[in-house]
Amino acid sequence: MGVKKSLQTGGNLLNLLSSILTVLSTTTNYWTRQQGGHSGLWQECTHGKCSNIPCQNTVAVSAACMVLAATFSIVALGIGIRIQCREAESRRSQNTIVLLFLSGLLLLIALAVYTSKNAWKPEVFFSWSYFFGWLALPFLFIAGFCFLLADMILQSTEAISGFPVCL
Template sequence: MSYRRETLRWLDYCKYEYADTFCRLGEVLLSFSSGVLLLVTFGSSYWLEQKQAHSGLWQKCSSDCESLPLTTGPDAPAELLVARTFLCLALGAGMLAWVISIVGLLQHRARWLLIAAVCYATQAVVMILGLASYSKSFDGTSSPGWSYNVGWVACILCVLCTLYFVSVAVYRIKNPPPSGGRKDPKSYAPLAQFESTETDDENL
């Protein structure tokens, strides 16, 4: 009976470790992908495309590129400033979410994952507001560029991050580590009791 019990404990530990590894992999991939896409859309200048020009949040390019003003004017309408503000907030929320998700990844605590989910949800909301406000810049002579479309993809990934981190946190709450904590795999090996017996015999 003791051997069978140790075997079941070892199998439970293996199942937990495999599930935990897949959770970590999903956390890293989603967080990294959403962060990279947000940085790309934030800094690129292809939000709006015209026949012989294109522009982004910070630059307008035709034959040469020039910086757009930081205040409202002919080249910087109000919707552009609103989009800048919301995208800066999204970038800050994304950086905070990344740091908190790394802490949750290392600490294996559900509360850190839930806090990261809140940060990603905030990032998604402000990105939606920023992208929606910038859409007022499009008219019959211009169309959305690839940077603008990448922004929506990053927003979708932020929503997926929110859902994923919530689900992982719930999983960790409902499936705590075997025996109440993460232990050395050797302590769950079915033959551990026999190894310890042999060691005691040798000491004698």
């Protein structure tokens, strides 16, 4: 297995891990804990009874960015696997790189907005769903860099192959 293939495999594995973490973070209701309950992007649970969260701008922005980040990450995973499986075709991975970095940026925006809303409340503590989002963030960027390096190797190989070699 060459360096390019190893980077693509590593990028796909990191993207798979970040996709799982992002989807779990988005869909679960344990972003914050407070006295007697917990809440997420979609529901707030108090004393075992859950109800939908009323529309708030910051939570809506966070939820939209999280859904887009998860979607882009999953699409990038599909494209990355397709690139890796079709070795005979000379496919470059700019779309995957863009989707991974865009997904990371959206994830960062979602988490920063949610943090700014809840960071100064003394009775609120961040919980595991929220931390899964932060854990997915570096994996997305590292996966993007893996595909970027693999693409640079492919570009340099294509550029060098056009030059005649005289020894």
